[in-house]
Amino acid sequence: MAEPDDQKLDLPIREYLDRAFDERRRLGMLTGTGTDRDFLRAVAAQGWFSLAIPESYGGLGLPLADLAPVFAALGEYLVPGPIVENCVLPSLLVERASAEGRSALLATVEDGAPVGLVAPHTGSTWADQLGSVRCTDGKLDGEMSLVRFGEQAELLVVVANDERTVCLVDPRTDGVIVVADGKGDPGSSTATVRFRGASILGGPAAEGRSAVALAAEIRGWMRMLVGCYLAGVARWSFDQTLTYVQQRQQFGRPIGSFQAVQHIVADMYASTRSLENMCAAAAEDLRDASPQAVDLRAACLKAYAAESARRVCENAIQMHGGIGYTFELSLHWYYEHALALRSWFGDERDLEREIGFAVLAGGAARNTTTQEVAG
């Protein structure tokens, strides 16, 4: 059995999860809000959220690309919660935020307070359904739906004014109203966040072109790391399936001896391995890449992850037969969470269109197709 390559940072995280993330705890989150404040506090103490924080602010100063294997591990263990927000947003914003904003961000790194991202995060198909936020003279107005952990968040990062302003807001401030959207994903809960003249924390973190660039960076790293998480979901679903088809007997032999089954398992393996290889290649290339380069690579990765992880999960359920469709096994949790993550920051359908226009516009896109063989 071939192992995924490029495992580094994830080892201590896997060890911690083996020790501290038991099924009872996970089920509590999956059937509850999709997170658990004590768990976030505990993993913050483990240093999860400071991995990519610059050293001058007490972090390890790693490039976000190095977190790729960590998120693959989180996907394998199906760790729910705002882990990606809490890893990415403070790291990208800490140097740009106002003094008040910076201390609020560093506090989340310290104790794991959930960070919510209020940003246009669907593909273009649903853009008009989501809402929008304006920021004028340090006051926010408007609303945004489907904010992950909107109710639990203790700090919000808001992308406003068509990505021309990025700012921070304390959700307990006057003029912030949070309404749950209902819970359709075991791994998260979302809310609609409304602003009625709510004051931002200090000044904006970025405005104008630098805000557009920052919003693109946020989007790029969310796509990249969620893509890696989905690779972990695919890996776990595949591994379960490979074991099961060798155990389950029908017609007097293991179902894994039937060619109809073998071909589906082989396709699941090809999807899983190629997604893992794509994650490893992106992690390698994006360590010190320009933000523009991150944008297109991450979009391609997320698009493939959205499609292939979904397919692997569906085939895993199919290969397990009746029991795969029940709560007896965990397959459905993985599938349901994969479906939710699939659409966050674009599914393959919307991303195909976005990538196509980016390629036609030239620039960064062309470099990725002419990737050179190197020693």
Place this chain on the structure above:
Amino acid sequence: MIELETFRGEARKWFADQNLPVVPLDIDGRFEVLRAWQRTLFESGWLGISWSTEVGGRGLSPVHQLVFNEELVRARAPQPIGLIGLEVVGRSIEHYGSDWQRRELLPRLLSGEDIWCQGFSEPEAGSDLASLRTSARDAGEDFVVSGQKVWTSWAKQAQWCALLVRTDRDAPKHKGISYLLVDMSSPGITVRPLVQMTGDEEFCEVFFDEVSVPKRNLVGEINAGWAVANHTLGSERGSYTVRRRAELEVAFDDAVAQVQSWSGGGRERVPDRVAAALGKAQIALQVLEGQTRKTIDRLVAAAGPTAEDSLDKLLLNGVEQAVFESVVDLLGPFRTAPNLAPFGLEAERWIHDHYFSRAVSIYGGTSQIQRNIIAQRILGLPRG
């Protein structure tokens, strides 16, 4: 060994200075032009890059070979005619061949003086290659070969054939096969061309009627040809995938450039469906790029053929078909009009390349065979 980037620079400069050949469509014209092109490449030291110097190669790494191929493809230069010899059969002769075979045959293979074909598939032995029935009888000095091969590219033009034959009818089927090198001018060989879906006609049927083959043309041991055949097939899967990747990337770049020149660079004229199709192809190519990095690692480590090659080939099949299906779908009703160019896309070329993409999941082992190999040899599932 010369640095890769220096080597790439030399290749790029060389191509920039060349008058690239114009390749005619008719098969005889095409053959002659591409054979002369092979001679030019050979004389400039660009063939056999990773082969040992004793057989006329340059003794560089397989990665140098891949770098050169990338530069060739990006220069829009055609491949030399003897690709089957250069990339598939020749590598197995270099690995398993006798001193005589390597010394006598490989230099002429490199220069294009000898063109090679690959006599593997038979009418009754396609996916079940090991059930092949073309036989070689021991007649003292020689083997005497009788039987039929099919889908043999370039057999009509070839001087030599790497032929799989049955030498022991009583042994289990994988253990009675030998690998022979057959001079195509030998008496008793008849070649009949077959026309493919693309309209190209390099495919052939080859009939062997009591053909004498000297015993020194046996590669490796008698009845041990299956391992050599698998080495050949490995090249047709793993390193082929890396080479093909460069070709697909260039084809995609050309499609994008055609749409760009039609749209004038703006997005106003570009329908969403056109962008989505190109995006889909781009994603597929990015998947293949990530996958082939692992292939290159194996080539650098000189890992030899493994079941992992089947994973590469299976993914290539999907990617190649996704790329050309995406582009050809944009022709829509214009696919019936090869002279036109909707959205700037030159219909004739994309129709040809799309048809050719239907072959990728058949040659070098069908996608179904690759799945069997993955399931049984990588994943360890039991045979049914």
